[in-house]
Amino acid sequence: MADTVQTQSGQDRHGTPPLLSVRHLKKRFGAVQALRDVSLDVHRGEVVALVGDNGAGKSTTIKIISGVEFPDEGEIFFEGSRVTLSTPADSEALGIQTVYQDLALCDNLDIVSNLYLGRELYRTIIPGVIRVMNHAEMEKNAIPVLKRLGINLPPLNTSVASLSGGQRQTVAVARAVLWGSKLVILDEPTAALGVAQTRAVLDLVKRLAESGVGVLVISHNLSDVFEVADRIVVLRLGQTVANYVTSEVSGEKVVAAITGATEEEVVPR
Amino acid sequence: MKVVAADSANPTAEASGRRSLADRLRLRFASGDLGLIPVIIALVVIWIVFELVNSHFLTGRNISNLILQSVEIGLLGIGETFILLLGEIDLSIAAVSGVAAAILVLLSSAGLNPWLAIVASLAAGAVLGVFQGVWVTLVGVPAFIVTLAGSLGYQGFLLAMLGDAGTVPIENSTLLGLATTYVSGVYAWILALLGVLVYLWALMQRRAARLRFELDRVPDLGSIGARVIALAVVSALIVLALNTYRGIPVAGLVLIVLIVIFSFVTQSTRFGRHVYALGGHREAARRAGIRVKHVRIAVFTLAGVFGAAGGIMGASRLGSASPASGGGNLLLDSIAAAVIGGTSLFGGRGSVWNALAGALVIGSVENGMDLLSAPSSTKYLVEGGILLVAVTIDTLTRRRRAKAGR
Numbered sequence: 001m002a003d004t005v006q007t008q009s010g011q012d013r014h015g016t017p018p019l020l021s022v023r024h025l026k027k028r029f030g031a032v033q034a035l036r037d038v039s040l041d042v043h044r045g046e047v048v049a050l051v052g053d054n055g056a057g058k059s060t061t062i063k064i065i066s067g068v069e070f071p072d073e074g075e076i077f078f079e080g081s082r083v084t085l086s087t088p089a090d091s092e093a094l095g096i097q098t099v100y101q102d103l104a105l106c107d108n109l110d111i112v113s114n115l116y117l118g119r120e121l122y123r124t125i126i127p128g129v130i131r132v133m134n135h136a137e138m139e140k141n142a143i144p145v146l147k148r149l150g151i152n153l154p155p156l157n158t159s160v161a162s163l164s165g166g167q168r169q170t171v172a173v174a175r176a177v178l179w180g181s182k183l184v185i186l187d188e189p190t191a192a193l194g195v196a197q198t199r200a201v202l203d204l205v206k207r208l209a210e211s212g213v214g215v216l217v218i219s220h221n222l223s224d225v226f227e228v229a230d231r232i233v234v235l236r237l238g239q240t241v242a243n244y245v246t247s248e249v250s251g252e253k254v255v256a257a258i259t260g261a262t263e264e265e266v267v268p269r
Numbered sequence: 270m271k272v273v274a275a276d277s278a279n280p281t282a283e284a285s286g287r288r289s290l291a292d293r294l295r296l297r298f299a300s301g302d303l304g305l306i307p308v309i310i311a312l313v314v315i316w317i318v319f320e321l322v323n324s325h326f327l328t329g330r331n332i333s334n335l336i337l338q339s340v341e342i343g344l345l346g347i348g349e350t351f352i353l354l355l356g357e358i359d360l361s362i363a364a365v366s367g368v369a370a371a372i373l374v375l376l377s378s379a380g381l382n383p384w385l386a387i388v389a390s391l392a393a394g395a396v397l398g399v400f401q402g403v404w405v406t407l408v409g410v411p412a413f414i415v416t417l418a419g420s421l422g423y424q425g426f427l428l429a430m431l432g433d434a435g436t437v438p439i440e441n442s443t444l445l446g447l448a449t450t451y452v453s454g455v456y457a458w459i460l461a462l463l464g465v466l467v468y469l470w471a472l473m474q475r476r477a478a479r480l481r482f483e484l485d486r487v488p489d490l491g492s493i494g495a496r497v498i499a500l501a502v503v504s505a506l507i508v509l510a511l512n513t514y515r516g517i518p519v520a521g522l523v524l525i526v527l528i529v530i531f532s533f534v535t536q537s538t539r540f541g542r543h544v545y546a547l548g549g550h551r552e553a554a555r556r557a558g559i560r561v562k563h564v565r566i567a568v569f570t571l572a573g574v575f576g577a578a579g580g581i582m583g584a585s586r587l588g589s590a591s592p593a594s595g596g597g598n599l600l601l602d603s604i605a606a607a608v609i610g611g612t613s614l615f616g617g618r619g620s621v622w623n624a625l626a627g628a629l630v631i632g633s634v635e636n637g638m639d640l641l642s643a644p645s646s647t648k649y650l651v652e653g654g655i656l657l658v659a660v661t662i663d664t665l666t667r668r669r670r671a672k673a674g675r
Binding site for chain 1: 478479481482483484485486537538539542543545546548549550552553554556557558559616617618
């Protein structure tokens with residue numbers, strides 16, 4: 001049921017196929033049925049919040065979208081065509097970047113090195129033999145991207161270890177954006193941040209969407225969700241149970257969907 | 270340590286630009302990134318103390334000896350540095366050097382061309398390194414255990430190879446020449462000049478790159494000049510001292526050249542960057558698409574090759590290989606060299622230059638105590654103390670960094 005609501009709301013508003021469309025995902029880990037039936041859409045320039053209680057299947061869902069886990073059943077469409085995401089590299093190749101909760105930054109390296117980790121730029125000294133990392137070019141190319149997103153960071157040769165939580169989050173997001181990604185998945189981007197830092201990260205998420213990127217955010221913090229999300233998808237016990245347009249829903253209703261209170265109303269006793 | 274560090278770096282202060290030196294040092298101290306400063310201070314202090322106690326310490330002859338003694342530790346230290354950068358440890362590197370020494374000596378006394386014997390010996394080190402790397406990476410046994418087991422096993426190899434013969438002397442003059450050849454007089458000066466010019470060129474290249482891409486923080490010519498002059502002065506003093514004896518030992522040059530090459534590898538190649546990334550956050554490296562297993566196996570292989578290189582230099586200096594090759598405190602000396610130099614046991618921090626500095630510290634202490642004919646008991650106590658202090662500093666730095674970091 002949630003599924004039909006979603007598809008309609010998506011296509012009514014945009015008229016184009018969604019950037020990402022996930023249909024009826026199922027995933028079992030041993031005895032645990034992590035996902036029973038998860039479906040959701042993300043459009044270009046849209047922030048979708050994925051909410052739900054612990055164990056609702058949020059993490060498994062994003063792991064499947066980012067290619068870390070493979071679903072038992074279900075389909076994933078990206079830019080209208082069906083895709084198979086068996087490794088993280090498959091997802092990255094499509095332009096899906098995931099910023100994990102633990103940020104996956106190397107503390108011992110500086111900001112530029114982290115932005116370009118695994119994708120360093122080179123100058124060839126002797127073809128086929130010696131390639132030298134081009135530090136200066138990496139730094140040069142990073143600057144306009146950071147500027148476009150209004151990102152303010154210390155000098156780019158600063159070690160990541162000396163950054164604040166918000167700055168680290170910013171680096172992680174900037175890293176995702178730098179690679180021309182079309183869809184950025186953020187796992188609890190504000191979980192460990194103070195008020196001002198949360199503010200900065202939420203602003204960044206909004207600007208990211210304004211620049212045309214689709215954003216899928218997992219969050220426990222409903223006030224953050226209401227602040228940035230265009231739509232809210234609620235998971236409960238591995239199922240998509242609701243799909244709201246943020247401006248048309250109240251906090252109570254979302255909480256009810258998360259805890260299952262709405263369902264109990266519907267199910268006759 | 271803090272106060273000393275701040276004082277020592279003052280000379281470069283005026284040259285290095287806008288932010289005051291004290292500020293920059295405080296910043297670096299807070300982030301636990303003092304680089305080579307503490308170990309260079311330690312080295313200077315050690316030299317002054319030994320020179321005061323025994324005026325033979327700072328003679329050309331003794332410095333030359335000291336360098337030769339440090340080369341083996343330094344080569345093993347480079348290998349150990351790579352392993353430590355990953356956040357692993359290699360307890361077999363000294364045993365590998367013993368096996369390599371035995372292979373070198375046996376092949377050479379069987380009449381093989383000395384250069385082929387060297388290649389075979391290095392290849393043996395690589396094979397042992399690959400074996401350990403595969404075991405650690407693919408099978409998943411902790412490096413600590415794999416290399417401890419390896420260390421015991423390789424000592425077995427060594428005994429099996431040399432069992433009947435005991436100590437096998439090197440007769441080949443090329444192999445003996447590795448540790449007994451010197452570059453002296455004018456040639457020594459030319460080499461020193463070349464070194465300084467290469468350094469100047471490297472600094473100017475970096476500056477040119479930043480200018481070309483219109484970046485800020487362009488290194489100013491003043492600080493480049495100060496660095497180059499500092500290197501020139503130090504090189505001149507060393508050459509001056511060494512030329513009063515036989516000149517620059519070729520073994521020392523080999524060590525320096527390897528350090529320059531591998532410093533370049535760690536700082537400017539993808540492989541080097543990935544080694545640091547793995548040591549910093551292995552999961553982040555994996556998610557960034559770095560081929561973690563390849564890098565780890567490559568690093569263990571490299572450590573094996575450096576172990577072998579150290580073994581070759583050690584055999585050449587002693588003129589033989591024996592069942593004791595690679596034994597004694599060589600293993601702890603090489604780990605100590607890396608750690609004393611400032612490479613972290615916790616992975617991701619350090620540089621191959623640290624191995625040189627650390628090797629010189631260990632070499633100087635051993636050499637100085639030999640000059641004073643200190644008993645083995647004292648030597649062990651002092652070296653144990655130095656290792657403990659170095660690791661303690663590393664641990665405290667890490668803790669302070671964690672505090673400053675978040």
